[in-house]
Amino acid sequence: MQEPKRRKFVKSALLGALGAPLLSEPGMAMASKLNPADPAAAAVGYVENASKVDAKRFPTYKPGQNCANCSLIMLQYSPYRPCKLFPKNVVNANGWCSAWVKNPLR
Ligand code: SF4
Known part of the structure; x- marks a missing residue:
């Protein structure tokens, strides 16, 4: 009887911990992948x-x-990560565009 409740609690705690970083960036949870065909x-x-x-x-x-x-990139x-150039989307970490500027730390 106790096991399902404990399992449910652990599951929701894990999902909360995993989801927290996604929700810490404004709009990140809803951002869609940038379509290369987008103008x-x-x-x-x-x-x-x-x-x-x-x-x-x-x-x-x-x-x-x-x-x-x-x-x-942020x-x-x-x-897929947020990019300051495309604030409504996420971009592929392996992608590229002509606005590329070297990050001195990477
Ligand atoms: S290369 Fe372009 S799309 Fe990629 S992170 Fe930099 S500005 Fe954004």
Whole structure:
């Protein structure tokens, strides 16, 4: 009789602990993945995988640059993270766009 209640409590405590970081960033829980076809994303050449950058269109791109080491990405716990350039979306940590700025710490 006690076991289900204990299990339920542990489950909800774990989910709360895991969900807390997501909810600590405003809007993060509801942010959708940035679509590369979105006009704003397309304007800066956003791609989900930096290896797919059109080097002819973006000659400043250098291998090794990606969202994960850009100054504009905000958190480090997920493959998709908030980006200051696209506040309503999350971007792929392996992605890239022409607004990339090296984060000196990464
Ligand atoms: S600004 Fe930086 S983090 Fe944001 S999409 Fe462009 S490269 Fe990625």
